[in-house]
Amino acid sequence: MKKVAIIVQTKEGQLSDSSKSLLSYVSSFSPETILLLAIGDVKFSSVPSSKSVDVITLSDGLWTDSSSIEPLTKILEGFTVFGIKSIQVDNLLSLLAASSTQEMISGIQQFTYSGGKYVINKSIFSGKASLSLTTESAAFFSLNRNFDFSNTPDYAEQFIGSISTVNAAIGSHASIIALKPITGAIPLPDAALVVGAGRGLKDPSNWTIVEDLAKALGAATACSKPVSDLNWRPHHEHVGQTGVKISPNLYIACGISGAIQHLAGVNGSRIIVVINNDPEAPFFKHADYGIVGDVNDILPRLTKKLQSH
Structure with a gap:
């Protein structure tokens, strides 16, 4: 796992706690390259990681089909991509997987990586059962929100390397009719x-x-x-x-x-x-x-x- 991308979410420009946990967890696999794909405003200048981290902010464009996802697909060639389950994250991961030749695995409860193989325990049948599997072909992983990060080591904060923005490609077949933000302190x-x-x-x-x-x-x-x-x-x-x-x-x-x-x-x-x-x-x-x-x-x-x- 040499190159890793992590879909992170922000709140008031700062990394959410779950995104920090995911970043520290994935950093424990010692990848050579770490890339953050940030959903939302970015105001942070450092992240809890042992390595330099680059950040790409995803524009408000429509990441809805293979044409809209094309710019991001090219950037992420050769990357293993992680995210914590949400409608937004799973939609993005599934589009990336559909645009590549590698599979996506969602509902992950436990995850280990060794010798180029991923050993996974995931929920199936709406959480009524669990499935254990080993794969070498998957490259897109969606972790359950209650994934256990308790044994994740802490990392000293490092300054990020760079921040850039990727826009969705023109020609998407969908359009935004109206935006109705959900209010409330905790989504x-x-x-x-x-x-x-x-x-x-x-x-x-x-x-x-x-x-x-x-x-x-x-x-x-x-x-x-x-x-x-x-x-x-x-x-x-x-x-x-x-x-x-x-x-x-x-x-x-x-x-x-x-x-x-x-x-x-x-x-x-x-x-x-x-x-x-x-x-x-x-x-x-x-x-x-x-x-x-x-x-x-x-x-x-x-x-x-x-x-x-």
Whole structure:
């Protein structure tokens, strides 16, 4: 693995924590060349790495098909490319893989590299099972958001070598109709902690107890499909088979029965805590921890406990 490119995301111009972890992790393989592909504004002047790092910022052009991706494909010839799973990252990796002769592997839970071979453990069937495989042909890797970086060595910060911009090629077959930015402190696909709720809250006015708990934890909020269908919460918070798929370190499900469609969106979570007043709720069978009780009583008590520490 001589040449490595990493798709990183930024927040207010700085590398996100998950991007820093990925950079340090990939640096531990001692590649000769490290290239960052930055999504978002770049204001940082140094990165946690043992080597000099060059940065390419991706323009706001449309990275939607083989023609739009062509300039980036040429630059990345001979590179192994890593990213942490998100809609944006997986879309970019899949386009790059489709434009090359090498495969993309997503949903990676564990990853080792030795002797030119990649040994991978990945989630399959919406997180219901895992698959172990060895490959030499893959060059594009999407790591689950709850990938374990705990044993990654720390690296002293080094100044980056250069910053440049790559624009999407003219002639893309897609166009932007409207941009509707998602508001909120923590984007749901990027969150390490998520508090989700369903119709067990009984009324949309009760949602403040979910937001209070999420704020105390530093977590993002999510909801089940029935809740978004009722317009209690915006659609971008809908987690499930037809919504956002998440893989946080902790997912707290409040008043959600655990229909298979919802489970398909949260099975990648490292730890699942279920709070429900129905002891027969199917979600308890998939939970690491369960609390039987009324969410309208338990959530405020949990929040108060967290705020007192």
